[in-house]
Amino acid sequence: MFYTLATVLMVLALLYFAKPVLVPIALSTMLAFVLSPLSMTLERWSIKGYRIGRVGSVLVATGIAFGLIALATWALVSQVQSLAADLPNHKTEIKSKIASLRVSEDSTFSRLTAMFQELFPEEGVKAEPARENLDKELDDKFADGSNTDQDELADDAPSTIVVAAAEDGRIAAASDILLPIVEPMATAALIIVLVMFLMICREDVRYRLISLIGDKALTGTTRLMVDTADRVSKFLLYLFVVNAGFGLWFGIGLYLLGVPYAPLWGFLTLCFRFIPFLGSPASVLFPLLISIATSSGWSQPINVLIFFAASELITANIIEPIVFGKTTGLTPIALLIAALFWAWIWGPIGLLLSTPLTVCLVVLGQHLPNLRFLKVLLAEQPTLDARLQYFQRLLANDAKGATSVVEAYRKENGDEKAFEEVLVPALQWTRRERSDGNISAEEERFIWQATRAEVDNAKEAADVETPADDRYCVLGYPVHHESEQIVLSMLKHLHNATCDTNCFTTKQLPSRVLEQVETQQPDVVLLAVMPPGGLPQLKFMCEETRRRSPSSHIVVVYLGEIADYDELLVELRGDGASYLTTSLGQAIHQIEMLRQDAMEKPDTPAIESQDGADMLEGATHAS
Structure with a gap:
């Protein structure tokens, strides 16, 4: 237990303090997963018998990907600048919206506020007594004609200190301006180079990992790599397609509703939806606020909300289950906990990468026995199979719950498998538990009666006798x-x-x-x-x-x-x-x-x- 806890703490410390190194590697690996199918497709193509080769296909794939990213970033920045310049022109609409939100003085809320102000009055802001007394004394002295020492009064007045900027301050100011720009650009360049090398030398990286793990685990390592690459690549590709489709649809809808800068909000929706759970609700806040600020009434913001809610319900309940299916294999609770964990470790980048990284952890849990707990905690399949669920429901004296488990399994697999894989194991466990004295005779009889009833239900449900x-x-x-x-x-x-x-x-x-x-x-x-x-x-x-x-x-x-x-x-x-x-x-x-x-x-x-x-x-x- 001590070694397990120490290992967990060491891993957490490594993830936290090695963030400048691990984040570019994680981003590069994810991008390599996404671009590898495109690169391999280009590598297989031949134009008039000429192939562009591994290096050429990688250059074309990365050029297309990062070119689109740069173009989207430029369009986003230009739209934001235009919005910032245009927003002050809508002061009248903003003031009218704020005025319409004011609560009437005769409302219940206003009366309650007045009552609390009377019960707990706030102390008024007192004037500076020293300053008031000084002014009064001066007026009295000048009125009496008495002599006043102007130098003495001048000494009492507050003095102003002027600090001249040193010449070296310009260098410090320049470094403060350039560092926030140079550091992200250097990281982006490093990610681009690393993505290219990962795709060019993918076989070499794979063989080195196998050598590191050992040739005795060759089968398991190969399956692990194939499963990880397949699931993560499919997930990222499907997620991009769904988010791009939703962003395009939402942008068109906002344009038809008359919301300004609809392309900007559509692109931001595409980006925000990569963040699990929180990204989709956050994407509607900006167009909603702009609609409130620029529209003359409340009908347009309400229409924006209704349109977004309907689109999100259709996407989440119809489109995503069809497109994704079992691609991720993660439970919603696992996704939420993973998002919180990676956001705590790596910040916004960790929140963006939380789902792909968690998919990799689930794959590790499926193929490595020592990490099976990751599969149990995160994987989508139930932690208890049907036979255990059935027996557990019977032990809990829940015959209806046991019946639902058997019926679901029988509809999917047939009567023979339901009997063989659910009912018979329950009878076997009942015999062992009763023999060991873990269950009473009444519980044993209850399990027999419930199991016999399931067999009778199967006979009645038979289509043709x-x-x-x-x-x-x-x-x-x-x-x-x-x-x-x-x-x-x-x-x-x-x-x-x-x-x-x-x-x-x-x-x-x-x-x-x-x-x-x-x-x-x-x-x-x-x-x-x-x-x-x-x-x-x-x-x-x-x-x-x-x-x-x-x-x-x-x-x-x-x-x-x-x-x-x-x-x-x-x-x-x-x-x-x-x-x-x-x-x-x-x-x-x-x-x-x-x-x-x-x-x-x-x-x-x-x-x-x-x-x-x-x-x-x-x-x-x-x-």
Whole structure:
């Protein structure tokens, strides 16, 4: 814990104090991600058999990108200067707006303000008593004709000190003016050069990173780099397209509404929307204030607000989900926390880069086991999968919540996967938790009832009920627990259309079941067991079933962890079992293969040779 905390503090200190170095690197990397697809496309192009090559494509791509940035910056500065020169001409409209906002003296707010002023009166500003007394004394002396020492009065008067600027002050003033200009220009030049080198030497950078991490992690490192480049590039590209479209649309709308300098507000909207959460609301403030300052009434500002709100709702709820999809894979809370964190570390640049940097962290968490906590904290997928959500809802005595989880999973994946991946694990955990004493018998019964209800809901939701094929008979028996009875009901639902399946309950004694097996001679006897426990009862049922019905296939459904599959298979076959399956899908597949074989060879005895059984079992085990 100490080392973890120390590592976190060291990383935070490095990010904070190394900002002058890390910010240009981060900006260059993001721009390289954006421009690499364009550079590679230009590199593959050939004009009359001549290719411009790697260096030429990088120069063209960076020239286009930074040329557009410079042109947009020049247009923005010119528009801002024009706005600053034109805004004082609208003093009349601004004064009328302020006057219209004044509260009437008869309003409730004005009366409350007057009441508080009466209860808590403010002390008036007192005149300077010393100055007043001095003036009075002078008037009295001059009025009496007395002699006054003018030099003495002059000494009492305040003196003025004039400081002459030194010659070196000009150099200091010049440096104060030039440094804020030279430093950003030097950083921009460094970013441009670094972007070009990253794109020209991208393979060399990739190989050096792989060498640094080690060749033993070659597969994971390659997937990490590919996933990072793909997701960040797509995200930045899609984000630029959406923001550019929104900025163009908003600028056209402002122009039609008559708002001055509409192109400026459209471009600022494009830039502001790169800031998560806060950028979009902030982008409407400037055109709204200008509309209030320049329009004669309130209709234009209200129309601006309505137009922006409608456009933002359509973009956020329709366009962005379609365009982005699962590109970022970040939760909204993660985006907000990441924006606050990177803004605290790197300021406005960190706020702009917060989403791409967080995407990189999520990718690291997906591919590096030691950083899995980043995936859990930031990734969009739920931290609990469907089976854990279902079991947790049942433990919380929330049957409706559990039903919603199962229904959503069943609609997306089908009944078989819902049973196999959600309901059966819940039954297995219930058996283990009850065996360890972590849950009570009442909680266990509640989970059984809820799970049985989910199986019944699946049967009712089936679109078409196909009549069972009574030519192939399957008898199922739960070896020693009610959870196994629920598993058999799942199997019956999944293959009842192809077989005549009848399942016993735990209330029926094994002797009565064996008597019916001996009388009916089914094609398949399905024995379900869910550990812990149940193995002695399973062996007994295998021996007695084989003795009373030699021609029946005994398929064991063992839903639990098996330390040695081959050893258990040999042991159960010695007791008379034909096949050992460990899931619902394997059991259904095994029964279907046996049924098809029986339909194709009706005269062949149901029991197969040992070689054929071994081959079939091997295929089932492999599947």
